[in-house]
Amino acid sequence: xxxxxxxxxxxxxxxxxxxxxxxxxxxxxxxxxxxxxxxxxxxxxxxxxxxxxxxxxxxxxxxxxxxxxxxxxxxxxxxxxxxxxxxxxxxxxxxxxxxxxxxxxxxxxxxxxxxxxxxxxxxxxxxxxxxxxxxxxxxx
Numbered sequence: 006x007x008x009x010x011x012x013x014x015x016x017x018x019x020x021x022x023x024x025x026x027x028x029x030x031x032x033x034x035x036x037x038x039x040x041x042x043x044x045x046x047x048x049x050x051x052x053x054x055x056x057x058x059x060x061x062x063x064x065x066x067x068x069x070x071x072x073x074x075x076x077x078x079x080x081x082x083x084x085x086x087x088x089x090x091x092x093x094x095x096x097x098x099x100x101x102x103x104x105x106x107x108x109x110x111x112x113x114x115x116x117x118x119x120x121x122x123x124x125x126x127x128x129x130x131x132x133x134x135x136x137x138x139x140x141x142x143x144x145x
Contacts, residue, residue, distance in 0.1 A: 008039040008044075009041075012037050012038075012133060014033065014034075014140060015034060015035045016033070017033040018032045028052045029054075030052050031050070033049050033138065034046065034049070035047055037134070044067065044070070045067040047063065047131070048063065048066075049061055049134070049141055050062045050063075051143070060086050061086040062083065063083065064083050065084070066080070067080060067130070076108055076109050077110050077111075079110075080109050080111040081100055081107075081109045082097060084096060084098060084127070085098050088144075093145065096115075097124065098115055099114045
């Protein structure tokens, strides 16, 4: 992949008590530009101080952005991030994150992503986020 990727961190949220686990959780998000054009948005969510045992969830919303585009032009790829003995690892997982009020209407299943050029692009995006967004330092 020869795209020049850049990120723009745009927001974050921290919950003192997650409604599902009762722990403090954090979500950060931003935009990704490929060759200076909008290409994706990213969302990382994790339980603070629990990366070792819980990992993080990642959503990459990828597709066409800008004037004249709609959620129909984008899709969601979900990944799980884990710290392994050999270093960080991640994998594509099935997701149901979709709907009319979201920035993408189609959530891709793992089998639709793995082994495709899209998988290469999504992993490059996540690697760029991890290397460039200082808010994700806890994950490394």
